[in-house]
Amino acid sequence: EVQLLESGENLIQPGGSLRLSCAASGFTFSRYGMDWVRQAPGKGLEWVSSLSNSGVDTYYADSVKGRFTISRDNSKNTLYLQMDSLRAEDTAMYYCVKHFYDSRRSLLAYDVWGRGTMVTVSS
Amino acid sequence: DIQLTQSPSFLSASVGDRVTITCRASQGIASYLAWYQQKPGKAPKLLIYAASTLQSGVPSRFSGSGSGTEFTLTIINLQPEDFATYSCQQLNNSPRTFGQGTKVEIK
Numbered sequence: 001e002v003q004l005l006e007s008g009e010n011l012i013q014p015g016g017s018l019r020l021s022c023a024a025s026g027f028t029f030s031r032y033g034m035d036w037v038r039q040a041p042g043k044g045l046e047w048v049s050s051l052s053n054s055g056v057d058t059y060y061a062d063s064v065k066g067r068f069t070i071s072r073d074n075s076k077n078t079l080y081l082q083m084d085s086l087r088a089e090d091t092a093m094y095y096c097v098k099h100f101y102d103s104r105r106s107l108l109a110y111d112v113w114g115r116g117t118m119v120t121v122s123s
Numbered sequence: 124d125i126q127l128t129q130s131p132s133f134l135s136a137s138v139g140d141r142v143t144i145t146c147r148a149s150q151g152i153a154s155y156l157a158w159y160q161q162k163p164g165k166a167p168k169l170l171i172y173a174a175s176t177l178q179s180g181v182p183s184r185f186s187g188s189g190s191g192t193e194f195t196l197t198i199i200n201l202q203p204e205d206f207a208t209y210s211c212q213q214l215n216n217s218p219r220t221f222g223q224g225t226k227v228e229i230k
Contacts, residue, residue, distance in 0.1 A: 035219075045159075045167065045210055045221040061218055095166055102173070107214045109157035109172035116166055 002026035004096045004114035011120045016086050022079040022096030022114055030074040033099040035110065036081050038092035048094070049081065064090075086121045093118050125149050125213050129222035135230040140201045144225045146194045146211035154190045155215035161224075162207045170209075171196065201227075 036048040049070040050059040069082040100111035126149040154174040159167035171187035211222040
């Protein structure tokens with residue numbers, strides 16, 4: 001079964017740091033780009049960051065650029081999100097998602113989502 | 124950034140109804156549009172990709188259409204398990220933006 005499992009929930013103070021992990025199973029992890037998507041309580045979905053299958057190409061939303069770092073360890077089938085200088089507005093459920101491509105490797109959607117991990121930034 | 128605007132934001136419907144949700148993009152995105160369904164406390168689930176292709180395992184009462192800047196998600200013969208929030212996403216440009224969501228509630 002194809003599965004993504006994010007790390008546990010966390011309560012962190014403003015200005016603090018946190019690293020999220022996402023363990024992948026059931027597919028060849030190293031073949032797929034991966035993203036992080038978040039959802040603040042009662043709000044819509046927001047793309048956060050993207051990483052190519054090789055780990056070379058990274059992309060960030062303006063709201064997190066310079067504070068968050070996405071990475072992966074293909075030998076461990078794990079995706080990470082290092083979150084620094086956390087703010088109250090980073091409070092959200094964070095989802096790890098798998099890329100879904102067409103035959104030309106154009107990204108078409110996210111076909112697998114983790115169950116999410118809640119990050120709460122509060123003093 | 125490309126903005127996606129869904130309409131309506133909320134709709135009330137009954138079992139057996141036909142519902143249509145629209146997603147408008149602020150600029151052309153060809154057919155790089157996906158639709159997701161999300162139930163309370165759960166992760167989103169992919170329903171449709173490439174604007175009109177049904178993801179494996181998704182019931183045929185769901186359908187998608189459109190290209191360029193205007194897209195629709197249609198559900199015919201609405202079932203109790205279809206009451207959820209539906210979101211569109213564009214994957215033509217970075218950042219890969221989402222619509223604000225449409226909540227389908229029981230009338």
